[in-house]
Amino acid sequence: MTSKQEFIEKLRNSSLRPTKQRxxxxxxxxxxxxxxxxxxxxxxxLIKDKTGEKVSLAxxxxxxDAFLKKGYLKEIPINSNQTYFDTNVTDHxxxxxxxxxxxxxxxxxxxxxxxxxxxxPGKKIKxxxxxxxLED
Amino acid sequence: MTSKQEFIEKLRNSSLRPTKQRxxxxxxxxxxxxxxxxxxxxxxxLIKDKTGEKVSLAxxxxxxDAFLKKGYLKEIPINSNQTYFDTNVTDHxxxxxxxxxxxxxxxxxxxxxxxxxxxxPGKKIKxxxxxxxLED
DNA sequence: AATCTTCTTTAGAATAATTATAAACAACGA
DNA sequence: TCGTTGTTTATAATTATTCTAAAGAAGATT
Ligand SMILES: [Mn+2]
Ligand SMILES: [Mn+2]
Ligand SMILES: [Zn+2]
Ligand SMILES: [Zn+2]
Numbered sequence: 001m002t003s004k005q006e007f008i009e010k011l012r013n014s015s016l017r018p019t020k021q022r023x024x025x026x027x028x029x030x031x032x033x034x035x036x037x038x039x040x041x042x043x044x045x046l047i048k049d050k051t052g053e054k055v056s057l058a059x060x061x062x063x064x065d066a067f068l069k070k071g072y073l074k075e076i077p078i079n080s081n082q083t084y085f086d087t088n089v090t091d092h093x094x095x096x097x098x099x100x101x102x103x104x105x106x107x108x109x110x111x112x113x114x115x116x117x118x119x120x121p122g123k124k125i126k127x128x129x130x131x132x133x134l135e136d
Numbered sequence: 137m138t139s140k141q142e143f144i145e146k147l148r149n150s151s152l153r154p155t156k157q158r159x160x161x162x163x164x165x166x167x168x169x170x171x172x173x174x175x176x177x178x179x180x181x182l183i184k185d186k187t188g189e190k191v192s193l194a195x196x197x198x199x200x201d202a203f204l205k206k207g208y209l210k211e212i213p214i215n216s217n218q219t220y221f222d223t224n225v226t227d228h229x230x231x232x233x234x235x236x237x238x239x240x241x242x243x244x245x246x247x248x249x250x251x252x253x254x255x256x257p258g259k260k261i262k263x264x265x266x267x268x269x270l271e272d
Numbered sequence: 273a274a275t276c277t278t279c280t281t282t283a284g285a286a287t288a289a290t291t292a293t294a295a296a297c298a299a300c301g302a
Numbered sequence: 303t304c305g306t307t308g309t310t311t312a313t314a315a316t317t318a319t320t321c322t323a324a325a326g327a328a329g330a331t332t
Contacts, residue, residue, distance in 0.1 A: 079213045110253040117246040123270040134259040
């Protein structure tokens with residue numbers, strides 16, 4: 001349970017003004033036990049449901065973008081008509097249940113170290129992510 | 137070097153009528169040494185350049201869809217504004233050069249077996265793919 | 273507290289990838 | 303050749319995302 005006051009500080013520390021909208025978005029995103037995988041539309045709807053206040057779609061996009069840049073969210077590489085985001089910003093992997101269109105975390109230690117025996121001159125590795133697609 | 141005749145047979149064997157358009161698309165996609173990673177737009181432009189004949193964008197989409205269903209192409213899971221496809225339908229992994237927006241194959245043996253120490257009841261694994269993002 | 277500046281929110285428009293529509297056309301089998 | 307079915311195409315529709323510009327709110331300055 002994170003308090004509203006902590007979100008306000010977190011926003012201020014990030015040079016983001018603690019607006020009512022951003023605080024509400026923080027509540028929905030970060031006031032939870034488990035990791036949260038979502039699309040913009042998921043989030044947009046949850047804000048209304050959980051806080052009773054409506055935030056414009058543009059602000060949801062803007063805020064998610066800002067949080068991505070600050071490293072409070074990350075984008076999950078997956079082919080879908082919508083982009084998926086994740087509140088778990090640590091290194092980890094995913095199942096994607098193709099039928100349910102749901103992501104499920106796989107902890108790093110449940111996959112083991114991945115050694116890439118190939119390199120590209122002049123480029124360095126930014127991230128290594130495993131996507132496991134699931135079917136029935 | 138695959139002959140036009142072989143493409144015609146391949147299409148017939150797949151219950152796809154060997155039209156001029158599909159044969160041209162086959163030439164562009166499959167008449168090459170190395171794996172080919174592309175977007176619909178890449179392919180659309182290459183068809184004009186390589187065959188001199190124009191194929192409508194709708195047909196490019198339709199044909200890529202048909203080839204995906206037949207297993208002659210696969211989709212690469214990546215976040216981009218465009219979907220990427222691959223002529224290499226074997227199990228393998230990818231580098232994605234974020235700056236150049238280019239995919240590079242990583243052979244399965246260059247990654248080693250990936251053991252997923254987690255399972256979801258009622259679901260089975262359809263694919264396991266590693267995406268390595270590259271930066272400068 | 274009033275004012276000023278800068279940042280933020282918002283509705284709505286613009287963009288762009290993809291999908292749907294439906295009419296013309298081409299492949300195939302009889 | 304003719305009828306059927308599958309295919310191509312231009313074009314419209316859809317939809318996620320980004321852009322725009324005006325109104326509003328936050329923070330700093332007096
Ligand atoms: Mn995508
Ligand atoms: Mn996307
Ligand atoms: Zn996750
Ligand atoms: Zn590949």
